[in-house]
Amino acid sequence: QVQLVESGGGLVQAGGSLRLSCAGSVEIVSSNTMGWYRQAPGKQRELVAVITSGGRTNYKDSVKGRFTISRSNAKDTVDLQMNRLKPEDTAVYYCNARGYSVDSWGQGTQVTVSS
Numbered sequence: 735q736v737q738l739v740e741s742g743g744g745l746v747q748a749g750g751s752l753r754l755s756c757a758g759s760v761e762i763v764s765s766n767t768m769g770w771y772r773q774a775p776g777k778q779r780e781l782v783a784v785i786t787s788g789g790r791t792n793y794k795d796s797v798k799g800r801f802t803i804s805r806s807n808a809k810d811t812v813d814l815q816m817n818r819l820k821p822e823d824t825a826v827y828y829c830n831a832r833g834y835s836v837d838s839w840g841q842g843t844q845v846t847v848s849s
Contacts, residue, residue: 736762736838738829743843746819750847754814756829756840764809766833772825772845779828783814787833797823819847 742754754770756763769784783793783803791803802815812829824847829840 736831736836738762738831738838738840740827740829740840740843743827743845745846745848748819748821748847748849750819751815751817752819752845754816754827754829754843754845756812756814758810758812758829758831760808760810762831762836762838763805763812766831766836768803768805768812769830769832770803770812770814771828771830772823773828773842774825777825782827785812816845819845821847821849823847 738756738758740756746752765787767784767786770782771779772782773779783801785791785803785805800818804813826842827845828842831838
């Protein structure tokens with residue numbers, strides 16, 4: 735079973751920054767599309783950012799220019815650097831690994847942005 739562990743969430747004021755990290759095995763993180771999703775109370779889970787095994791990235795429009803997804807040089811973590819945070823970024827953030835035979839989720843980490 736694929737195990738993904740998120741860390742780095744917390745409480746921050748609007749305009750601040752947080753860095754989320756998703757740790758997994760090298761085999762999983764390096765060879766699958768890795769994504770960060772979020773789910774706010776009463777809302778559906780939505781894609782925030784993805785990075786393919788080849789390093790191509792894509793972002794939700796509302797986070798473009800503020801968030802950056804990256805894969806570590808060791809290929810065992812995927813980070814989400816979040817800058818200029820807004821209250822509407824408040825949600826539980828989940829890491830996902832998706833590939834030919836993989837579709838796994840982490841347990842989530844809470845991000846709360848106060849106004």
